[in-house]
Amino acid sequence: MAKKFKAIVRLQIEAGKANPAPPIGPALAGHGINIMAFCKEYNARTSNRAGEVLPAEITVYTDGSFTFVLKTPPAAVLLRKAAKVEKGSGVPNKDKVGKVTRQQVKEIAELKMKDLNAIDLEGAMLQIEGTARSMGITVTD
Amino acid sequence: MNWLEVSLTVDGELAEAVADVFARFAPNGVMTEQGIKFTDEEDAGTPTGPITVRAYLEVNDQLEDTRQKLEESLYYLGMIQPVPTPIYKQIANQNWMEAWKQHYKPILIGQRLLILPAWMESPDPKRIPIKIDPGMAFGTGTHPTTQLCLELMEKYFDECHPEQSEGSQMPSRDSSLANKRLAQNDIKVIDVGCGSGILSIGALKLGATRALGVDIDAESIVNSRENADTNGVGEEFLLGVGSVQEILAGKFVFSKAPLVVANILAPVIIRLFEAGMADLIEDGGTIILSGILQEQGEKVIEAAQAKGLKLIGKRQTGDWVAFSISR
Numbered sequence: 001m002a003k004k005f006k007a008i009v010r011l012q013i014e015a016g017k018a019n020p021a022p023p024i025g026p027a028l029a030g031h032g033i034n035i036m037a038f039c040k041e042y043n044a045r046t047s048n049r050a051g052e053v054l055p056a057e058i059t060v061y062t063d064g065s066f067t068f069v070l071k072t073p074p075a076a077v078l079l080r081k082a083a084k085v086e087k088g089s090g091v092p093n094k095d096k097v098g099k100v101t102r103q104q105v106k107e108i109a110e111l112k113m114k115d116l117n118a119i120d121l122e123g124a125m126l127q128i129e130g131t132a133r134s135m136g137i138t139v140t141d
Numbered sequence: 142m143n144w145l146e147v148s149l150t151v152d153g154e155l156a157e158a159v160a161d162v163f164a165r166f167a168p169n170g171v172m173t174e175q176g177i178k179f180t181d182e183e184d185a186g187t188p189t190g191p192i193t194v195r196a197y198l199e200v201n202d203q204l205e206d207t208r209q210k211l212e213e214s215l216y217y218l219g220m221i222q223p224v225p226t227p228i229y230k231q232i233a234n235q236n237w238m239e240a241w242k243q244h245y246k247p248i249l250i251g252q253r254l255l256i257l258p259a260w261m262e263s264p265d266p267k268r269i270p271i272k273i274d275p276g277m278a279f280g281t282g283t284h285p286t287t288q289l290c291l292e293l294m295e296k297y298f299d300e301c302h303p304e305q306s307e308g309s310q311m312p313s314r315d316s317s318l319a320n321k322r323l324a325q326n327d328i329k330v331i332d333v334g335c336g337s338g339i340l341s342i343g344a345l346k347l348g349a350t351r352a353l354g355v356d357i358d359a360e361s362i363v364n365s366r367e368n369a370d371t372n373g374v375g376e377e378f379l380l381g382v383g384s385v386q387e388i389l390a391g392k393f394v395f396s397k398a399p400l401v402v403a404n405i406l407a408p409v410i411i412r413l414f415e416a417g418m419a420d421l422i423e424d425g426g427t428i429i430l431s432g433i434l435q436e437q438g439e440k441v442i443e444a445a446q447a448k449g450l451k452l453i454g455k456r457q458t459g460d461w462v463a464f465s466i467s468r
Contacts, residue, residue, distance in 0.1 A: 004184075004185055005188070007174055008188040009172060010174070011172050012170050012173070014170065020238045021237065022144050022146075022237075023170050023171060023197050025237025026195075026197070027172040029237055029240040032242075034241060063246075064283060074160065075157055076158070076160070088162075088165070090217060091213075092217050092218060093220040093221055094217075117153060130154060130222075133221055134161070134221050
């Protein structure tokens with residue numbers, strides 16, 4: 001019988017900087033996961049990508065074991081990079097902080113396609129455009 | 142330092158936008174967690190349904206200001222898509238490196254073994270404890286390949302000494318020789334690619350008299366030595382850097398054993414058969430192989446059969462399989 005999932009935990013943290021402080025400590029402690037083992041492995045696998053936000057998706061099994069895979073950077077991070085802005089708008093419906101082209105949205109959607117639950121590239125682009133809107137980043141043709 | 146946990150449960154599409162807002166105010170990072178749905182008892186589970194996004198704000202002089210800014214950002218995000226009200230919870234600072242241990246549960250293997258960390262007392266004195274600190278690598282007892290290998294080893298030793306296992310059947314042709322060996326106190330084990338040493342430690346605790354563990358990684362030898370000492374089997378556990386060739390060349394105390402174990406990946410197992418791994422098994426002996434994905438199983442069996450060996454047992458968990466093969 002297949003090992004059963006207990007939880008899927010995703011940590012959005014900076015490459016090479018995992019440590020036992022929140023959010024990692026409280027996120028993993030409750031599942032009985034060896035926090036230092038995770039931090040050591042994550043940092044080893046991401047140390048060559050310092051400065052990037054690299055999410056780790058951790059599968060926790062009912063017997064206490066776990067595995068994790070690295071995911072593509074969050075869409076918000078990629079959009080900020082594409083729009084060359086430091087952060088999203090605090091008032092996204094009014095104050096626009098930057099612009100990205102539809103081509104840039106397409107490139108981000110292609111990069112993130114495997115991590116999104118979109119059925120096709122069109123659907124993935126719609127999700128990325130939604131994230132852009134929520135950050136006050138305008139999508140132009 | 143104490144923390145204020147802020148959480149929001151939203152649908153999948155909104156989760157990333159909420160995580161981005163949280164990330165602006167919680168520079169250490171953000172976590173998300175999704176529920177699991179099972180279609181039937183055999184189903185491993187599929188993440189589904191709403192996603193809870195959590196972040197942790199430091200409790201300091203700026204907390205109220207930070208909280209207000211965060212709520213403002215969520216309010217504006219809510220003007221694009223409805224966002225529920227965030228939930229706050231005070232989190233006292235603690236030693237997170239130790240906190241996870243309170244939630245750790247020992248792992249039951251087969252009918253007689255129990256893997257538990259060095260700091261924990263055994264909750265089941267009837268089971269044989271193997272003390273290994275948990276991690277995520279092969280060989281800490283949490284990986285299916287190690288568990289499968291230990292299960293097959295337990296079966297091997299049960300056949301050697303059936304009175305130790307309640308309700309076990311009198312074994313097949315292989316057991317008479319194994320039984321005789323145990324009575325003669327002569328069960329040696331060779332552990333190829335010993336890693337943490339968990340398999341040799343398990344074998345020694347199940348009744349083996351001596352174990353030889355080899356690994357091409359010197360750090361594994363150090364780790365195995367520590368684990369052997371923790372488990373009180375340091376004297377019986379011989380260790381050295383090397384592989385099949387070094388054992389066959391007589392570099393170690395013995396070069397054949399009635400039980401050989403190898404929990405390595407399938408392509409490596411196949412290469413090791415080419416390098417003479419079958420010659421490590423005494424006549425009538427057994428090799429237990431693990432670290433094999435289901436789709437690789439056939440090739441491993443073919444490699445063993447090409448050396449005149451015969452499949453006598455199989456265990457499977459998920460995609461992983463392990464084999465008992467006799468000479």
